[in-house]
Amino acid sequence: MSTNKLDQLYRSVIMEHYKHPKNKGVLENGNVTIDMNNPTCGDVIRLTMNVEDDIVKDVKFEGEGCSISMASASMMTQMIKGKTTEEAVKLAHTFSDMMLGKELDESIDLDDLEALSGVAQFPARIKCATLSWKAMEEGVSGESQ
Amino acid sequence: MLSKDIRNHFPILDQEVNGHPLVYLDSAATSQKPVQVIEALDRYYRFDNSNVHRGVHTLGNRATDGYEGAREKVRKFINAKSTQEVIFMRGTTTAINTVAQSYGRANVSEGDEIVITHMEHHSNIIPWQQLAKETGAVLKYIDLEEDGTLSLDKVRETITDKTKIVSIMYVSNVLGTMNPIEEITKIAHQHGAVMCVDAAQAAPHVKIDVQKLDCDFLAFSGHKMCGPTGIGVLYGKKDLLNNMEPIEFGGEMIDFVGLYESTWKELPWKFEGGTPIIAGAIGLGAAIDFLEEIGLDAIEQHEHELAGYAMDKMSEIDGLTIYGPRDPDQRAGLVTFNLDDVHPHDVATVLDMNGIAVRAGHHCAQPLMKWLDVSSTARASFYLYNTTDDVDRLVEGLRTTKEYFNDVY
Numbered sequence: 368m369s370t371n372k373l374d375q376l377y378r379s380v381i382m383e384h385y386k387h388p389k390n391k392g393v394l395e396n397g398n399v400t401i402d403m404n405n406p407t408c409g410d411v412i413r414l415t416m417n418v419e420d421d422i423v424k425d426v427k428f429e430g431e432g433c434s435i436s437m438a439s440a441s442m443m444t445q446m447i448k449g450k451t452t453e454e455a456v457k458l459a460h461t462f463s464d465m466m467l468g469k470e471l472d473e474s475i476d477l478d479d480l481e482a483l484s485g486v487a488q489f490p491a492r493i494k495c496a497t498l499s500w501k502a503m504e505e506g507v508s509g510e511s512q
Numbered sequence: 513m514l515s516k517d518i519r520n521h522f523p524i525l526d527q528e529v530n531g532h533p534l535v536y537l538d539s540a541a542t543s544q545k546p547v548q549v550i551e552a553l554d555r556y557y558r559f560d561n562s563n564v565h566r567g568v569h570t571l572g573n574r575a576t577d578g579y580e581g582a583r584e585k586v587r588k589f590i591n592a593k594s595t596q597e598v599i600f601m602r603g604t605t606t607a608i609n610t611v612a613q614s615y616g617r618a619n620v621s622e623g624d625e626i627v628i629t630h631m632e633h634h635s636n637i638i639p640w641q642q643l644a645k646e647t648g649a650v651l652k653y654i655d656l657e658e659d660g661t662l663s664l665d666k667v668r669e670t671i672t673d674k675t676k677i678v679s680i681m682y683v684s685n686v687l688g689t690m691n692p693i694e695e696i697t698k699i700a701h702q703h704g705a706v707m708c709v710d711a712a713q714a715a716p717h718v719k720i721d722v723q724k725l726d727c728d729f730l731a732f733s734g735h736k737m738c739g740p741t742g743i744g745v746l747y748g749k750k751d752l753l754n755n756m757e758p759i760e761f762g763g764e765m766i767d768f769v770g771l772y773e774s775t776w777k778e779l780p781w782k783f784e785g786g787t788p789i790i791a792g793a794i795g796l797g798a799a800i801d802f803l804e805e806i807g808l809d810a811i812e813q814h815e816h817e818l819a820g821y822a823m824d825k826m827s828e829i830d831g832l833t834i835y836g837p838r839d840p841d842q843r844a845g846l847v848t849f850n851l852d853d854v855h856p857h858d859v860a861t862v863l864d865m866n867g868i869a870v871r872a873g874h875h876c877a878q879p880l881m882k883w884l885d886v887s888s889t890a891r892a893s894f895y896l897y898n899t900t901d902d903v904d905r906l907v908e909g910l911r912t913t914k915e916y917f918n919d920v921y
Binding site: 372373376377407408409410411431432433434435436489491492495 | 530855856857858861862865872873874878881887888916
């Protein structure tokens with residue numbers, strides 16, 4: 368079978384995040400809650416954040432979905448914690464570009480996120496990867512209004 | 513079992529996907545099309561294309577003959593009394609919405625009841641939700657048995673003298689359950705309610721006899737039964753349809769048009785506003801010819817055996833859960849399942865890399881997913897062109913999936 372292509376999708380770092388997600392749960396002291404779902408497949412996510420002075424002080428997620436959506440959510444929370452809302456939104460846009468297979472700004476440190484670049488080759492799975500990012504973007508932009 | 517040669521009628525099946533011969537196990541979403549249907553569409557557009565019911569010219573007559581000829585084929589296919597009871601529509605969804613908006617609005621009022629079940633497809637839930645909201649009626653659900661079947665006792669408990677409409681799927685697109693429509697119709701009629709049947713998953717696979725069922729409305733789609741997309745059928749009893757108002761107004765459906773008042777054509781055309789789905793109907797007619805030549809009984813038997821074979825083989829896989837009735841006699845040709853804690857999306861992606869097409873998701877049945885207490889499932893659905901080889905490939909693919917995720921975990 369086409370294991371090589373599959374291995375590009377299911378990189379070990381993704382499976383690690385899926386099995387042992389970071390920041391899983393609900394923030395008790397959060398001031399932003401976003402629920403989002405992917406109506407075509409049933410994936411759901413609840414993102415709770417504590418955003419103060421335009422900084423994402425803390426973030427947790429809960430949800431149900433495939434390995435790609437849950438791993439992406441785990442990585443997202445890891446990356447935006449401590450960032451300004453502006454930086455978080457910029458990351459979301461970079462991630463979206465990555466999913467579209469666009470050239471990326473090399474100055475941005477993608478860290479684990481780079482492992483999700485293989486998703487761009489699986490069009491049916493892009494929405495899985497972007498769900499939590501969309502929730503985050505809605506959360507921080509709503510907060511900063 | 514049917515001959516493997518049937519596959520040769522379906523050119524799309526003869527291809528490789530991701531380096532493997534295609535195994536198409538998603539016919540409950542949409543079926544593939546035999547060359548007979550593809551050629552009927554091609555022939556219509558090449559030689560006969562014209563508008564219907566108005567041209568004096570030859571092409572207009574040919575198009576009208578083709579379109580109305582298809583209606584007669586549908587009439588025979590479901591054993592309706594008259595072609596006046598066969599209305600062409602976009603699909604099952606439009607047909608059920610038409611019943612809800614035309615019959616429903618005129619006959620349902622505050623305090624009345626509409627009865628459906630927990631296994632319905634969204635297309636047989638939301639039209640009734642909307643009708644209930646508009647009219648103040650109560651939407652009631654018949655509870656399912658543990659194995660995903662309906663018990664007639666619960667049907668009797670739920671339907672009351674306040675019930676005006678009962679609308680139930682003939683065959684479940686998730687559980688595969690075949691529902692006792694004839695018996696439920698009797699119960700509905702005892703309480704003075706009309707019976708509407710969502711036959712989207714039945715029409716492709718089982719012989720439908722609307723007179724024997726005695727249902728009042730029945731809806732199905734062409735694309736799940738070897739026909740084109742964009743064509744479906746609403747069957748309704750003539751006396752009911754005659755008393756119903758159209759919900760789409762415009763060309764084709766009128767008799768006399770005045771400045772402030774108009775009258776409608778007779779059945780079935782009063783429900784077919786606008787230029788109809790001519791090519792789609794002709795394609796559906798060709799699909800019916802194709803299915804009837806093989807025989808619906810033979811098709812049902814083939815799928816029944818295939819599903820039984822699949823359930824046996826799949827049950828041998830450790831950690832695989834199958835949903836719906838265990839008894840193959842109570843179910844149609846599809847198997848909905850989950851594999852360990854591997855998410856159905858991930859299962860579907862690994863299978864796809866092996867050339868095997870299955871569905872993953874909530875199958876347009878979110879309330880049923882809730883009832884099953886899962887967020888989504890995978891589904892393999894079979895049709896007349898599938899073989900035991902396809903099932904073997906699926907089982908092999910599922911074992912690969914299991915190994916793959918065991919390795920990466």
